[in-house]
Amino acid sequence: MFFSIIIPLYNRPQEIKELLDTLTLQTYRQFEVLVIEDGSVNDAEAIVNSFADKLQVRYFKKPNEGQGFTRNFGFERAQGDYFIIFDSDCLIPANYLEIVNNSLAANYLDAYGGPDGAHDSFTPTQKAISYSMTSPFTTGGIRGNKKAIGQFHPRSFNMGVSRQVWEKAGGFIITRLGEDIEYSIRIHSLGFKIGLIPDAIVYHKRRTNFLQFYKQLHFFGRARINIYKFFPEQLKLVHFFPAAFTLFVFITIILNILHWPIACLGNIILTLIILLIFFHAWWKNKSAKIAILSIIAAFTQLIAYGLGFMQDFWKRVIFNRS
Template sequence: MFFSIIIPLYNRPQEIKELLESLLKQTYRNFEVLLIEDGSVNDAGEIVKSFEDKLNLRYFVKQNEGQGFTRNFGFERAKGDYFVIFDSDCIIPERYLEIVNDSLQQNWLDAYGGPDDAHASFTDVQKAISYSMTSPFTTGGIRGNKKGIGQFHPRSFNMGVSRKVWETAGGFIITRLGEDIEYSIRIHNLGFKIGLIPEAKVYHKRRTNFKQFYKQIHFFGRSRINIYKFFPSELKAVHFFPAVFTLGMFIALIANIFQWMIAPLCNAVIIIFILLIFFHSLSKNKSLKVAFLSVIAAFIQLIAYGLGFMQDYWKRVILKRS
């Protein structure tokens, strides 16, 4: 099988070098790389040149349209039997394509997704963010999990679709705000087989500090409402959890300020949650610092998502604004 790896890039030349270096080490060699610069001011042209004689690599520069439509640009030019999408801030384990190829030979999937993990080279903050996004104690626990709630929806940081899917379903119809989930649901509704390949993980850097992480997750909360506008049945009870958590934190704060009777109960619940996050992260990361930062990351994730979710739920569902 010939794979086309499609990578949108926007003002992140510092990240693409590590990704391309990881692709050089792939044990499965039958692939091409399409790197699409999406209207970047700070482009990766010089870095890409150093890989042109090492990889089957094509580099494109186009005006800014957003990540969804940039992936479509790659689909239109890809030569592969199967298209693989990565975010530019990923590092790919050397057996990734070998694992995907073997898995598809044994159990064909028209589209697949894989989990993400933290690499040893990541900063402590990045490791904490990675933990939070994959923890069973936050909404991140349903990502990359075979036992997740409902139909599995691949995410575009680590996602593959067959050429037949592209020819039948086309590409992304929205460029941001949940474009990968919309695409996954549409593929599923057309009768294609979608699944998780648990061993096909990538190391995903995500954001380098908590301020950037907050902005990203707030956007994710808003994205869930955008998906609801396309597919109302896809809004599940679990998607309300961050909003309930955020409201609960606000109530706890007010209860403590005014010394309400429920304040001790609220505090006890918060302490239990903190301890669960701390010790679970400690068992996984073997670091007190990462465990402490994981608590901060978990609170940021839930509150940012909850605020973004409530913001657009109020505007687009209650007030019915477009």
């Protein structure tokens, strides 16, 4: 099978170099790479072209439209039987394409997703953020977990679709705010077979500090409401959990300020949550420092998502504003 790897890029020249370095090490060699610069000010043309003797790579520039429509640009120019999309801040294990090719040969999927994790080279903060984004206590195991409950929706940091999917479903119809979830749901609705390839892991750097992480997760909370506007049935009770958690934290803080005795119950619950995250993260990463940072990452994730969710729920669902 011949793969087309499609990578949208926006002002990340160093990160695309690191990603392309990992692709030169792939044990399965039947692939091309399309890098699409999405209106970057700091472009990576020279860096990408420096890989011309190591990879079958093509570089494109276009005006800024966002990652969804930039992937469509790549789909339209791809030559492969199967399209794979990565975020530009990923590192790809050397056997990734071999795993995917063997898996599709044994059990063909029209579209697939894979999990993400933290590379040994990541900073403690990046490892803590990676833990938070994959922890059962924050995401419920929906991002590449074999035991996740409900319909599996591949995410665009590590996602593949066949040419047949693109020909029938088209590409992304929104460019931001949950575009990959909308696409996954639409692929499901057309009867295509979608599944998880659990060993097709990528190492996802994500945001490098907690402020950037907060902004990203606030955006994700808003994206869930955007998905609701397309598919109301996809808004589940579990999606309200970060908002409920956020309200619980704020109410507990206010009760402590007012010295109300009931605040003790909230303090006990929060302490138990903190201890649970700490010891689980310590067990996963074998580092007390990362475990402490994981507490910060988990609270940042849940509160940022909760606030973004409540903001757009109030504006777009209650008041029906666009």
